[in-house]
Amino acid sequence: MEPRSFSMVWWGTIFFVYFVRLDQADGTFNFFKMRNLCKFCELKASTCEDTGTCFSKCGITSICDQLDEVCVSIWRKNDDNITVETLCHHPSKQLYGLMLDDYNTSKCLMKEKKVPGSKFYICSCTGEECNDELTFPPWTPHEDNQVLLVILVSLLPLLILAVLVIATFYWYRVYRRRKLNQEWESRKPKRSKGAVDCSDACAIMISDRDSDSSSTHANNLNHNTELLPIELDLQVGKGRFAEVYKAKLKQSSSEQFETVAVKIFPDEEYASWKNEKDIFSDINLKHENVLHFLTAEERKVEKQYWLITAYHPRGNLQEYLTRHIISWQDLWLLGGSLARGVAHLHSDHTPCGRPKVPIVHRDLKSSNVLVKGDLTCCLCDFGLGLRLDNSLSVDDLANSGQVGTARYMAPEVLESRINLENIESFKQTDVYSMALVLWEITSRCNAIGEVKDYEPPFGSKVREHPCVESMKDNVLRDRGRPEIPSSWNNHQGVQLVCATINECWDHDPEARLTAHCVAERFHDMDHMDKLSGRSCSEEKIPEDCSVSDGK
Numbered sequence: 001m002e003p004r005s006f007s008m009v010w011w012g013t014i015f016f017v018y019f020v021r022l023d024q025a026d027g028t029f030n031f032f033k034m035r036n037l038c039k040f041c042e043l044k045a046s047t048c049e050d051t052g053t054c055f056s057k058c059g060i061t062s063i064c065d066q067l068d069e070v071c072v073s074i075w076r077k078n079d080d081n082i083t084v085e086t087l088c089h090h091p092s093k094q095l096y097g098l099m100l101d102d103y104n105t106s107k108c109l110m111k112e113k114k115v116p117g118s119k120f121y122i123c124s125c126t127g128e129e130c131n132d133e134l135t136f137p138p139w140t141p142h143e144d145n146q147v148l149l150v151i152l153v154s155l156l157p158l159l160i161l162a163v164l165v166i167a168t169f170y171w172y173r174v175y176r177r178r179k180l181n182q183e184w185e186s187r188k189p190k191r192s193k194g195a196v197d198c199s200d201a202c203a204i205m206i207s208d209r210d211s212d213s214s215s216t217h218a219n220n221l222n223h224n225t226e227l228l229p230i231e232l233d234l235q236v237g238k239g240r241f242a243e244v245y246k247a248k249l250k251q252s253s254s255e256q257f258e259t260v261a262v263k264i265f266p267d268e269e270y271a272s273w274k275n276e277k278d279i280f281s282d283i284n285l286k287h288e289n290v291l292h293f294l295t296a297e298e299r300k301v302e303k304q305y306w307l308i309t310a311y312h313p314r315g316n317l318q319e320y321l322t323r324h325i326i327s328w329q330d331l332w333l334l335g336g337s338l339a340r341g342v343a344h345l346h347s348d349h350t351p352c353g354r355p356k357v358p359i360v361h362r363d364l365k366s367s368n369v370l371v372k373g374d375l376t377c378c379l380c381d382f383g384l385g386l387r388l389d390n391s392l393s394v395d396d397l398a399n400s401g402q403v404g405t406a407r408y409m410a411p412e413v414l415e416s417r418i419n420l421e422n423i424e425s426f427k428q429t430d431v432y433s434m435a436l437v438l439w440e441i442t443s444r445c446n447a448i449g450e451v452k453d454y455e456p457p458f459g460s461k462v463r464e465h466p467c468v469e470s471m472k473d474n475v476l477r478d479r480g481r482p483e484i485p486s487s488w489n490n491h492q493g494v495q496l497v498c499a500t501i502n503e504c505w506d507h508d509p510e511a512r513l514t515a516h517c518v519a520e521r522f523h524d525m526d527h528m529d530k531l532s533g534r535s536c537s538e539e540k541i542p543e544d545c546s547v548s549d550g551k
Contacts, residue, residue: 034067035063035065035066036063036064036071036088036128037062037063037064038062038064038070038071038086038087038130038131039058039060039061039062039071039073039129039131040058040060040086040088041056041058041059041086042085043083043373044057044083045082046082046083047082048082048134049082049136050075050119050121051136052135053134053135053136054133054136055134056073056084056086056131056132056133056134057084058084058086058132061129062088064088065088066090068090068091069088069090070100070103070124070125070126071086071087071124071129071130072086072088072095072122072123073085073086073108073110073123073124073134074086074096074121074122075110075120075121075134076115076119076120076121076374077118078117078118078374081373086131089124090352091103093352098113100122100124101124102123102124103126105125105126106125106126106127106130107125107135108123108124108125108130108131108132108135109123109125109135109139110122110123110136111137112137116329116333117333117375123135227297228297228308229249230247230248230249230250230308231248232245232262233246233247233248236315237315237316241265241273241383242264242266242272242273243263243264244261244263244264245264246261247261247262247308247311249308260294260308261308261311261312262306262308262309263276263306263308264306265304265305265306265307266303266304267305270305273296273305274305275383275384275385276307276382276383276385277307279359279382279385279387280296280307281296282387284350284355284356284357285344285345285356285359287340287341287344287351288376289337289338289340289341289344289377289378290345291309291310291378292309293307294310296308309380312371312373313373314372314373315370315371316366316369316371317334317338317367317370317371318366318367318440318454318456319367321366321440321441321443321444324444325451326444326445326446327446328493328494330375331442331445331447331493331494331497332493332522332525332526333374333376334371334375334376334377335441335497335522336376336519336522336523336525337376338369338377338379338441339434339518339519339521339522340519340522342364342430342515342518342519343514343516343518343519345359345360345379345430346358346430346514346515347516357388357389358387359385359386359387360385360386360388360426360430361379361382361385361430361433362386362403362429363381363384363385363403363405363408364379364434364437365405365408365433365436365437366440368380386400386426388423388426392423394420397418397423397426402416402468404429404433406467406471407436407458408432408436408457409468409471410428410429410432410509411432411475411476411507412425412429412509414468414471414472414476415472428510428512429509430515431504431512431515431518432505432509432512434515434518435500435501435504436457436482438497438500438501438504439457439482439484439501440454440456442488442494442498442501443455443482445494447491448485448487448490448491448494450487457482458471458480458482459482461474462474479507484498484502493525496521496525497525500518500521504518
């Protein structure tokens, strides 16, 4: 072959390889388009003000999971706390209840959105790491296009040099993609012990405004080779099966530490550790209202089993309600996020539409719900959780036992009469327990009038740690429920919450709302003038949930 022909073939091959990509998801070719590289960090504390231009200071770059995903940055200010979150997201799907716009620009131009409880800016863009630089208004939308035009015109006389740059950049991208993909593969649950896939575009990362740590370093390690360098700090909780510690995770690249939570199981509680690890290891469990899981470890020297998760300084919901009186807005945030978390557990698909195994918590109570920095909830402690896999037989379900905390047990659990032929029956036991937690939240809201000291459900009617027989007397024989005083109905929003609570703790499991329906109701409570007149208690289809306005 002549040198000239060889050169043309070589450059043609480079053009084809760089601009033509086989999409592995559906086996089709995509021309002139590659998946974005975006900054991808969970909520990080920031000094950015909502003027001028600043940078996210995110040290993690991720390949977007889908071809059409764009880069997104979110800036929040709650009181004096400022945080920045960066991620990939598909513009056809909602993010925090919002749709992305102006994502075809190469600059991240921040736009203010109305979000209850905080000042909120969001931007989206298309281009490598374009969500690193945040530009706040006032800005000129066409300025970015003008700069791009100048660059293109200036490059035209340098066509040959541009071709060489493209070839060099192609090989650089190949190397970088290979390296990032190796890290991505090492974090998949099937290849590592409980590692989390940080590049999953459908996942919503940790949302903790007042945490002193980003808790991302553990996601980038290959846990098959070594234990994480963790230094236990102080004990922050203790349960039936394990103790929880605040801990420091050392970053390999510096002398800095990240704060994490470590749940330590003794050797004899291996079964509880394994059950919780298996549930957490499902990548489809990831959700903003489920505790963010980092990894699980077997500490053979200490004869211990560890679960390492995000750390939330506000503690659990029971502790928070004991110390704080909350506003209606706080009730809406806490209650709505609790319902969304339970709805995600129970769902058979992720928010992105991927198939998912439904999970029932079976020990839902206020001490098993954590309060995040933005005053939303996340569910934790899945030691008694049950994956409702299609392979489970009626015998398997029957052998799962009467589990949970007696105070929060549904009537059918206390009576050991769950309908084993219908897996929805297990979900409805969670809904009953969730209703008691919603009652706890409402009892501490200043919108109801006089707020009494915190009391758990059923208060002084039962002992501090009542047994099953004691709860049978209250819940089964007397059909008792925690009191809802008439004064709680003086506030329209609280009145709707009380109506929802009543329908969730109904004695008949089939008459209870679904968790998805409860989440929809809380969503509608933010738009009081848009409430529908239909009653969800008569609807068994989760997608059609509204609430009567009482007229």
